[in-house]
Structure formats: structure tokens, C-alpha cells
Amino acid sequence: xxxxxxxxxMISLGLLSVGAVVACTFRLELLDDEGVPxxxxxxxxxxxxxxxxxxxxxxxxxxxxxxxxxxxxxPSVIYVEASRHTEVGRVTYANSITLTPGTISLDVSAETIxxxxxxxxxxNDLISGEMSHRVHRAEGA
Numbered sequence: 001x002x003x004x005x006x007x008x009x010m011i012s013l014g015l016l017s018v019g020a021v022v023a024c025t026f027r028l029e030l031l032d033d034e035g036v037p038x039x040x041x042x043x044x045x046x047x048x049x050x051x052x053x054x055x056x057x058x059x060x061x062x063x064x065x066x067x068x069x070x071x072x073x074x075p076s077v078i079y080v081e082a083s084r085h086t087e088v089g090r091v092t093y094a095n096s097i098t099l100t101p102g103t104i105s106l107d108v109s110a111e112t113i114x115x116x117x118x119x120x121x122x123x124n125d126l127i128s129g130e131m132s133h134r135v136h137r138a139e140g141a
Contacts, residue, residue, distance in 0.1 A: 040088070043138030050134060055100055062101040062118065074120050079112045080132065089139045096131060 003010075025031055065071045080097075082090050094105040094113050102122040107114040117123035125131070 039140060040138065043140050047134055047138035051096055051099070054131070058101045058103075058122065061121070065119070072120075073118055076117050076120070076123050077106070078115050078117055078123050078127065080115055080126050081111070081129075082108070082113045082132070083111045084136060085132075086139055089135055092138070093132060093135045096135065097126065 065073055082093055085093055090108055090110075090113070094108045097103050097105045097113065097115055100122075102118040103126065104116050105113055106116055115123075115126060117126065
């Protein structure tokens with residue numbers, strides 16, 4: 001459809017190709033909840049807008065600290081609890097932490113995520129558990 005070739009023949013051949021790939025994937029038993037996490041879509045629709053707001057807020061905070069050197073920067077390494085999340089949830093949580101300016105996930109284990117935080121505020125936001133709670137809700141738990 002994006003190629004600009006929208007003749008009925010091209011569209012039907014495209015649909016036939018998609019159907020063949022889905023049939024082969026199904027027959028090879030490659031479709032599972034982790035590989036195609038469609039069940040997470042409703043939770044992600046609620047979670048992503050909240051995450052975008054957090055990224056913008058953190059971005060403005062980091063930019064303000066760069067422009068005004070008088071504002072404190074207190075780098076620290078903290079550990080946040082991640083044991084109640086599934087594997088997909090832990091990855092989502094760790095990626096969300098890294099996407100948020102001022103924090104980065106250093107290590108992910110079954111129990112915790114090691115995080116480097118640029119400021120005390122960033123560390124306290126993670127320790128409060130709001131992001132963890134929202135990821136947990138997005139997982140459908």
C-alpha cells in the first residue's frame with residue numbers, strides 16, 4: 001500500500017503473502033504470548049501517554065540543570081524491586097527507566113533493576129514505585 005501500487009492485483013498478492021507467512025508461522029508454532037504480546041496492547045495504550053509525559057518532564061529537568069549549574073546533581077546507583085513483573089514487564093520497566101532522561105538501567109535481574117540516577121529527585125521518583133506500578137498494570141496484572 002505504501003509503494004503507491006494499489007491495483008487490485010498488487011493488493012491481493014500482498015494479502016496472499018501475509019496470509020502465507022502467518023500460516024507458516026502458526027504451523028511452525030512460533031506464535032506465543034511473548035513473541036506476539038497482543039494481550040498487552042490495552043495496557044500499553046494507557047501506559048505510553050503517561051511515559052511520554054514523564055520523559056518530557058525529566059528532559060526539562062535535566063536541561064534546566066545543564067543550563068543552571070547551581071542546581072544540584074547527585075549521581076547515585078540505586079536498586080528498584082522488579083520481582084513482581086513478568087520477563088516482558090521487567091524489560092518494559094528497564095527500558096522505560098532508560099528512556100527517561102536522568103536515569104539509566106545498568107543491570108536487570110529477576111529480583112531487581114540496578115539504576116544510575118543523575119539526581120536525588122530522579123532516584124526518589126523510581127523508589128516511590130509509581131513507574132513500577134504502572135508497568136505492572138500495563139501487563140494486565
